[in-house]
Amino acid sequence: MAPCCVAIVGCGLIGASWAALFQHAGHTVRAWDPDTGARGGFAARVAGPLTQLQQIKTGAAPQGDLTVHDRLEDALRGAVLIQENAPENIPLKHRLYAQIEAAVPRDVIIASSTSAHPWSDLVPGMRSPDRLITAHPFNPPHLVPLVELYGPDPKVVDWAEAFYRSLGSAPVRLKKDAVGHIANRLSSALWREAVHIVADGIADVDAVDMALVNGPGLRWSVLGAHMAYHLGGGVGGMAGYLEHLGPSQQKRWDSLGSPTLDADTRARLVEGVNTEAAGRSITQLEAERDAALIELAQMRQRLAAQKD
């Protein structure tokens, strides 16, 4: 996609990660945040993700410019897409959208990074609700390719899909507005059972995480859950699987837990992750995660290049 101008509204961690991804793809980025401190530290927060992207992606377009603005209207000037990363506060987002709609032409797309809210919570009060889409990234967005898209106007979503794909991201479209989109619904379902396993005394926190990372998580990084059952059905595929093992799967579902995050369970979870962290700080753990995600991204680039 030809370089264009993109606005970042909300200069936190997600905003910084998006800005790096946009700049790295050659786009001009203009950023704004109501908080002076957030604006001041923004360029420095973008620098880390940008360096990581340079490690991963070779042959990219010349890097786009980044400017941080004191006034929202200045950041929006010339933008074809506005990536909104404001706090998960509905009245605040509504006020922001009103300000944006007053400042930009009708065809400018507003893409909300919201994790907590569905599209239908965001649009009340908007003049042109169809211009707004949810474009939910998975943390950290410059290293994890998923972007979940929902909006009612297919033309708007088509453009956004092409835009995010051109960044090297993996946009996925929802057919229907849903709380938690796809990925957080799946994460939530898995974590509920992970908490149950700990609360029920089947295994400790670190054992559950180790099982996930060395088993299903590893496989889900190359093969989806539906496709895994397709392969699990042997030559009969998914139809064979459902015929032979559907009933036992349904029975397994009935045996899954419904834990409560009560004081005892919370204490076990906190103690468990501390054991697993073994003294490593959050910053250290994030650095380890990022190093592994960079390796994975490089691996995927190699595999994709082999296919071409």
Add this chain to the structure above:
Amino acid sequence: MAPCCVAIVGCGLIGASWAALFQHAGHTVRAWDPDTGARGGFAARVAGPLTQLQQIKTGAAPQGDLTVHDRLEDALRGAVLIQENAPENIPLKHRLYAQIEAAVPRDVIIASSTSAHPWSDLVPGMRSPDRLITAHPFNPPHLVPLVELYGPDPKVVDWAEAFYRSLGSAPVRLKKDAVGHIANRLSSALWREAVHIVADGIADVDAVDMALVNGPGLRWSVLGAHMAYHLGGGVGGMAGYLEHLGPSQQKRWDSLGSPTLDADTRARLVEGVNTEAAGRSITQLEAERDAALIELAQMRQRLAAQKD
């Protein structure tokens, strides 16, 4: 661990994958299956996984011998561990364990690869139930490191843990006997919601799989679910996460689906994976999965080597 003699009982795909892993680590492998055809094709089925292991692991011990035997007793001779991969049929497994116990000394460990059954279903009728453990691999075992261990005798499980670790696998211990161990419980919980998302019309099968592979799956291959929420809590870690977002997570859990695998849902799943497969056969899809898993295994070796 010093090379020893391991018996494979059950010469299907899982047995072949185990045999390759054992041989590659330098152990002598003696295999048996009641079916002449399964015995006849076994060496050929082991060859593929063995070649894949040679691609991944360098500097391994000299490869152990593999022999296939017509009589169970001959395969068991000298074994310190018997890896049982018989069909998931309880009376059949009970008969098999009786035959094995009659043939080998009391200190030989029987490790069942069972996916469907907990330890307590396997041991009725055994003379020394403590010698039996469940050692559940995740398919395909020579490429996915997880082995889930449960048994009541800590000394037996200690030995097994050291044995599987010496193969390069990632053994994880359960504190309590449980249907589905850890990994299949997590997989089941995630798939239930994945099916709900399709049945409810939120997204298509291929979109759900693409979201998983490019989002949470990718992250779970480097970071467990509990640890992800620890990092999601910022500087407050898991305690901070639970305090601020515990209630919204609990609310999310209540909104997850409880789908039924009825005719309509089955049809959607079958049609959906066919769209996703886009003409690729099961064999082709497996080859693609394995190629990616081999890359991942090589990547993990590099990362581990950097840490040393």
